[in-house]
Amino acid sequence: MHRDTPDDIRLRNEAIWARVELLEDENRLARAAQEARKTEVANQLDYTGLRRPSDPDESHRPQEEDTQA
Structure with missing residues (x-):
């Protein structure tokens, strides 16, 4: 039966940590x-004027209905 040497264990540990870093x-x-896609969609919605009023980015814009009332 093969027993792992300290070098085997060290190499396996290094390989695991290298994989963790790649996954991160x-x-x-x-x-x-994903953030770039969100920004792109938000920019497209701004361009077309189709932003939803519930959109957090919409809070700085005046609502037309509110200003006419």
Whole structure:
């Protein structure tokens, strides 16, 4: 029966941590891509004037109905 040497354990541990770092980088890139898509959609909605009033970014704009009442 084969027993792991300290070097085997160290190498396996290093490989696991390298994979963890790759997964963390992948998650960061995925979050950045998601934020970029959100920004792109928000910009398109701004351009077309189709933003929803419940949108948090809408709070700085005056509501036309409120100003006429």
